[in-house]
Amino acid sequence: MTTPWSRRAFLAACSGGAAALGVGAAPRAFAAPDEFAALRARWRTLVLGEGFDPGAEPFASRLADLGRTTRQYLAAMAPVAGSLWPDLPYGDPDPDTDQESFTFSGNMSTSHTRLSTLAQAYAQPGTGLTGDTALRDAVVAGLGHLHDDVYNARRTPFGNWWSWQIGAPQALLDTCVLMYDALSAEQLADHTAAVDHFVPDSAVAVYSGTSTGANRVDLCRVLALRGVVGDDAAKVALARDALSPVFPYVTSGDGLHADGSFIQHTWVPYTGSYGSVFLGGLGMLFALLAGSGWEVTDGNRQIVFDSVERAWAPFLHNGLVMDGVAGRAISRGLSAADPKAIQQDDHLRGHPVLASVLLLGQGASAAENARWRGLVKGWMRRDTYSPPLADPVLGLPHLARLDAVDKDPAVPAVPEPTGHRLFPAMARATHRRPGWAASLSMAGKRIAYYECGNGENLRGWHTGAGMLYWWGDTFTDGQYSDAFWPTVDPYRLPGTTVSRRVLADGAGGDWGAARPDVNWVGGATDGERAAVGQHLRGLRSTLVAKKSWFFLDDTVVCLGAGITCADGTAVETTVENRNLGAAGGAPFTVDGRAEPVARPWSKTLTGAGWAHLGGHGGYVFPGGATVRALRDAREGSWSSISTGGSPTVLSRTYLTMYVDHGTDPVNASYAYLLMPGASAARTRARAAERDWLTVLANTDDQQGVAVRSLGFTGVNFWSGGTVGTLTASDPCSVMISEKDDGTAVIAVSDPMLMRTGLTLTWRRPVAAVASAPATVVSAGTGRWLTLVFGDLRGTAGVSPRITVRLG
Template sequence: MKKRSKGRWLGLLSVASLLQAAGPQEDTVLPFPNAGFEEQAKGWSLCPMSTIVKGKAATGDFSLRTVDTDDGKGGSNARGPKISIDYTGRFEVSGMVLPISGSGLGIYVGAYTAKGKLLTGQSHVMAAPNGPKEQWVPFRGTATAPKGTAYLQLWVHSYSMAKVDAYLDDLEIKFKRDLSMKWAKDLGTIKQRLVERNLGGTDPVDVGSIVKDQQPDGNWADVKYDDRERTYWKAHTHCSRLLTLARAYRRGATDPKLDKQTLGQAVGKGVDYWAKRKPRNPNWWHNVIGVPRIMYRALLLAEPGLTPEQVAKGCKIVAEAKLGMTGQNLVWVAECNIARGCLEGDPAVTGQAFERIADEVRITTKEGIQPDYSFYQHGQQLYSGGYGKGFSHDCPYFAALAAGTTFAFSEEKVDIMVRYLLDGQQWMIRNQVFDYSACGREISRAGGGSSRGLEGACDNAAKLGHPRTAELLVMAERQRKGIGGKTPALVGNRHFWRSEYGVHHRPGYLASVRLASTRLQLSETCNAENMRGEHLSDGINYIYRSGEEYRRIMPVWDWRKLPGITAQHIKRAPRPGGGRGTKTFAGGVSDGQYGLAAMDFARGRLSARKAWFFFDDEYVCLGAGIRCQTEAPVTTSLNQCLLRGDVKVADDRGTRVLPRGEHHLKGLRWVHHDGVAYVLPTPGSLTVRNDAQTGNWKTVSHPLSDKPVTMDVFSAWVDHGQQVADGSYAYVVAPTVSDKGVEDYAKALPVTVLANRADLQAAYHAGLRRAEFVFYKAGACMVPSLGEVRVDQPCALMAVWSGQGLALSAANPE
């Protein structure tokens, strides 16, 4: 995967007010000394990876050759001569390229002040030599000189992790008059679209009371402007009220006594007060993102009722959102700059912000969209349902906002957005609930885990003319109405190898597994959120049918009995999340319909080999080699979810419905709760608890309430005891078997455990003629009636026998 350039270079440059530009009245080619390299290196600054060569040129005798062998030392660099200009506008950069091999060649245009200061921004005129190999082909792209530009300079740069061999010749930079004027005109289109999209629905807030309670200097007496709470900042209420007033101003208030002048003045006074008081929060996010995102909306909607001085003050607040971040944070600050450019009448600011968003829509191995379409934020950390949810919502929004204008996103960027929604996000959702494993610390928020809003993302993406539009519309419908009726459920299996995370969809359920390894950061604690998240990446295995199984359960959870995990119950409370796993063996394999996940797990003095094998109506959960030489009891949790209806069991006392309480069951064959059957292939002991549990949100997230919360909870776990030397477990989860059918299902279990040892775990489904294996070292496994499977190294492997022969799917979890 190619690495982004580290330079602060201007590729989609900005443009000042073009109506005042003194540029030529027609397209004009700029003087570009030695643009064809016939004077060899004159005027150019070259590094060892870039050379002037003779005998291979588009015209003349000489050309520039770039050869990067991917040594990770920063890529190649070739800087051209300075090209003086004394006007602003948009430019076309063109030339000829002869690709030999590889990709990752970029051409940038830097815009400098007279003092040699590089103006902020980054452009990408050509991402890579994608034309036919060994043939000269033309390339072209656009760039812009913003206000204050004194000269332009071309930069040819191969990415620091790229492998590329290519020639360049006949470079040219041309001022484009019509393009420049169209950009300025399109700014008005963007501004109008922003106003329309931020009107919102009918506001339930009493606008009259907000106006009445506002003090003469613009503040509200009940707002705590000195509040220092890092997450739920009380001073933010001031900005929210400004937006409410601004929406009423633009739409017209329902109260006839509130005329536009009164509402506009109220917004203006509020802007004046905030600009004078300058409330600040110790959490940078509120100052740089939270407040600017609310303020720009209020300014756009109420602008006709504000003085120019008030708009300028507000824009200064919005300008706190400075470009230069990554992932979703970058999208948020760019959003603020799109609006600020509209408010200031400067397409330079707006254009640069659109380009930065488009630039962030890329496949990366750093923060952002990963090659498997999961999402990282705050390092190598799965955040698809947190920051990644906002990213998947906002990027299609801005692509649709820019559609049909000179700010429009390229087909490549649209394709990445669509794939991220369809091949990433939708696989982590059941009905309108985002799998909590993908949400990071946001599960400690009362509203965490909702996927609502992604229907709008699909609607916006569907407007962009992508070949997979029909799939987007199905996803949008599923988001609106849930699964059922004419909306088909998602069916298949995905293992997101970049995030050590697997999901398995069938019409009746979604099951997920999140693993820990040295390659990834575990679910974090930040701003005192997720204070008990120590075990959230330890093989947690959620089971969703309706999606409501875990809603708001977090304050009453036993955090050492999270679904699927094996943990030791030491006396201290679970610690905050963070850090990394301690083992390298973690991962899975998937063929798109079936899959498995496994890991060599260790935390403290506890270690275990854990594996999950996914079929159709069931999946098999195995644990082996469990070791913990301490006095702390060790358990493996089958599930811990909200209690819904009866809990039915079959053990050595027969089949019965359990009364409320905690039950230590022996000779257990199966447990059934809320449509899910848990079957032990070999009868054994299990503890089941179906009773009330009490806690509070503050233990999970310090900014929240310490008021007691009580919920009825179902929990089932294997007790491995103390001083565990070689513990194990085996159970089958069947999420669609009814309480009436579970006995027959258990008697004729369609799956067989082939092995459950520290060196090998395997399961076989006779009806599917499918076997799945986790080899922790080289070895062999016999499959009944089908033969032996042997491997010469550790791996995850699936085998299916059919009339066409044997099909294998394999992966290296290390």
């Protein structure tokens, strides 16, 4: 057993060069086959990037920054028992302190990541340390210290499993590839033996627990690189074969669902966080193994390619990835550990997804690759809030891929698509129209209210209570990016109905443990418009409500009914809560009357017909409503919502509108229209069009609307009954779109996933049924249309669509 390096011995070794470290002293047991050498070379390229000019921007600055960071790490490196850097202790945590064990295991992993950073500075051009022998020796010695002190085959892991099985070994193996020629056979054997100890073959023997979805992809990356570094064909083959379970659609829990949902931790929508890891990891492994004896040839990998546009594209907007599918990652802003760190946000989470799409495209069909390159270029060009090529944390390989597509004149910038997408499996929806996009987050028996864990996202309690996000095409992209989460009132998230009952940090439990005992969550869509609903039960509250959203061409109609609570506290529905930034100067008018801009205020708007927030959009209250409104500056810190966050106090101004349902309301309701991007004149005109919208029902039993000029009818039947011209025998969601060509599309869904039969009658003359899914067992036409559905449970909440010719 080798003893840990002392500070003096470590520095002496570094100054003495490779011979002092024993580099190359032990002969290799066997020569690496050409194929393994080729795979190491390919991984080196994947880690370092290719095709960029290191002397040109944005690369020159990034490489210089890498050199500066490396020099700082080198200067601070001080190997002693229990740490390689003084600020990252990992030795002997208190066994009775879970948090310390998690912190120490994380520090061990981060120590490996720092060595990987040093190795990149050694291997990359333009860092000022390229090929530097002292840096090379320091990296090799650092690896030796971490091996002898903590990450070896004799150590029992503690704290976070992820640090031992994914974080540390990925960084360690990347470093081994980059420093391969500087490591002896003995040293390589030590490092691969440590990986074998913490990540045995059994880690991927069963597709369950922590070995599913994105975690499985990460584990396969470790196994593949372990094989590549150690010339072990069996390990590479195991990694390839262990990927196969992540490809097929799942019907519950972790992974990709047929409707485009991506779930991790069983209950949490995670397209924008774990899903990013999943997509990026598969892109790396497909590229690594392409053309080798271990190429991934499983036919189900096409499901991943299909999911680029089915699962990821709907949640990408102008370069950002929507927070409603980022889980607890929304609370990762400024770091307490590194005061110089960059604030994380939805744009910085989105950019790696764009680059991963480009990498994945290299293994897809030519048509898919070309289409995706156009999509990525469009997202990049429209991201004026946080341009991807100026992203300060994006890795150089990702940056090079984005730069290449941006400069390629043969690639057109594809505009944002329009249309509606429902994701019943994860209780999410997205709606896109020219000039704006929206996203809706709900919760039910199958999807958690929110996720906290590892001390993160401590106040995300109500993000699944009907939070309605929206963005403009060329405006308001900083709404959720600019310190929104630490400064917003967590009880007044836009779109939500909540009890003001005080909740403890992390209320409900970690890892998505808290889920409402409700089944009716979902809706119906024809792909352009939609009727969506949520049977709401409050987190740790007696609150119940029925909430519906009708997504139309320039408007989202929002209804609430049956709002009842006995918590002894006020209940509120938040119409809007816009982040106006530090200055907060957007003008606000109500029924044409301007409210103060320069000072904070709060007032009750009695009988309000419409309101407008300059630079954002309009709001209409059919028939008038009593709404509370306020403009105030709110303070908060990232440490208030995440234990690892910065304690620096931030301040942002908000314009908030909410309906106060009073204390312990019984059957309260609300109705309002959201018009993203609308001018004040357009908002006023909509409010004056008294017959534009007909609210057909807004009760605890049914909610529905009709817009005659659009040929739209949407009804959420919480229980069977009659609403307008529609009668349903059982709970369901229905939307109808009548077309100018004399046809109509009827979308029907079973959000509860419980219907073994359903009869729907539309009292409208219908000449014939042009098309219908197999779930329609009979259809009667003539003076009325009667549709009889069979078992709908197998539809998984997706909307079967029927096309009819009107009489």
